[in-house]
Amino acid sequence: xxxxxxxxxxxxFDRYTxxxxxxxxxxxxxxxxxxxxxxxFTSDAEALQSLGWRWDDRESCWRHFT
Numbered sequence: 001x002x003x004x005x006x007x008x009x010x011x012x013f014d015r016y017t018x019x020x021x022x023x024x025x026x027x028x029x030x031x032x033x034x035x036x037x038x039x040x041f042t043s044d045a046e047a048l049q050s051l052g053w054r055w056d057d058r059e060s061c062w063r064h065f066t
Contacts, residue, residue, distance in 0.1 A: 001064060005051045006030075009064065012044045024061075031061045 013033035024031040037045035037055050045055075053062045 001052060001066060009048055009051050009053055012048055013062070016040060028066050030064045030066060031059065033062045034060055036060070
């Protein structure tokens with residue numbers, strides 16, 4: 001992941017995530033945003049996926065391996 005890809009992903013999550021929610025980083029992954037793809041604009045969900053983010057149904061978050 002590049003800084004630009006990370007920044008773009010965080011920029012999208014910022015539109016959907018309350019300011020009081022935080023970021024979680026575990027092991028070699030970033031976990032962000034609790035908004036599933038079907039509640040986002042399709043273009044945003046597609047952009048996140050193209051940047052390497054994957055929705056995790058079990059954890060209800062987006063994941064990106066570092």
